[in-house]
Amino acid sequence: MKDSTDCPLLQNQSPCICMLxxxxxxxxxxxxxxxxxxxxxxxxSGIEIERRMKQRGLDPQTLDAIVVSHEHGDHxxxxxxxxxxxxxxxxxAPETFTAAQAAIGTVQTIxxxxxxxxxxxxxxxxxxxxxxxxxASPAGFTxxxxxxxxxxxxxxxIAPGMVRQHLKDCTHLVLEANHDPVMLEKGPYQWxxxxxxxxxxxxxxxxxxxxxxxxxxxxxxEQVILAHISxxxxxxxxxLSVVAERCGRYPARFSVAFQDVCGExxxxxx
Numbered sequence: 001m002k003d004s005t006d007c008p009l010l011q012n013q014s015p016c017i018c019m020l021x022x023x024x025x026x027x028x029x030x031x032x033x034x035x036x037x038x039x040x041x042x043x044x045s046g047i048e049i050e051r052r053m054k055q056r057g058l059d060p061q062t063l064d065a066i067v068v069s070h071e072h073g074d075h076x077x078x079x080x081x082x083x084x085x086x087x088x089x090x091x092x093a094p095e096t097f098t099a100a101q102a103a104i105g106t107v108q109t110i111x112x113x114x115x116x117x118x119x120x121x122x123x124x125x126x127x128x129x130x131x132x133x134x135x136a137s138p139a140g141f142t143x144x145x146x147x148x149x150x151x152x153x154x155x156x157x158i159a160p161g162m163v164r165q166h167l168k169d170c171t172h173l174v175l176e177a178n179h180d181p182v183m184l185e186k187g188p189y190q191w192x193x194x195x196x197x198x199x200x201x202x203x204x205x206x207x208x209x210x211x212x213x214x215x216x217x218x219x220x221x222e223q224v225i226l227a228h229i230s231x232x233x234x235x236x237x238x239x240l241s242v243v244a245e246r247c248g249r250y251p252a253r254f255s256v257a258f259q260d261v262c263g264e265x266x267x268x269x270x
Contacts, residue, residue: 036122036145046085152174175243221250224244
């Protein structure tokens, strides 16, 4: 893929969320209040994450922390490198740190969190919650910044009532729509992999994402970003069509997050 020209780095960053990458080959989400900037996962190489940030005018030097959802390689590949390069604290569940320590390596500051207990990074209030996925202690997150509430809900095998409760009243939602069940069934993966993906600790289908969304959607939900879309068992068009098809009376804007292309820096109001 041909690189696009980097934007001038912004000196006074406005509040925004930017999907740096999303998919089975790497995941990273940038969230900034304007004064505090955090990466949620860093599943690409450090160099690639820096490159993608600079494409959107985002300065890696202004990062305040990295928050890790779980230990799979597509979420932690660049964590150690970036933490060391920019002296960033890494916020991570204890069980996840144990599972990821060899891959992350030595970093100066590890801040352990417990799912269900909010923690603060400057003016960002982050609430990690447990999700059903085949990892040591996988977490989703809500992030409060002023009057905005951003929710990150990917790598979900199922979405029980507790998860839905955390996602209610969010203003911005990053929601997994991983696979189309028919494409998965007819696709090239081995049977055991197909069972894992569609199982209770795997990934949400388009239809399951729609069901979850219909349970939590409200007039104050401004943006829905569909994420972790499989390149083999789904299409961006199919995910968008299925998940959004019953939401026409609501004002939420819908978009998809890509694997190989950095998303726009989407602004939000504090």
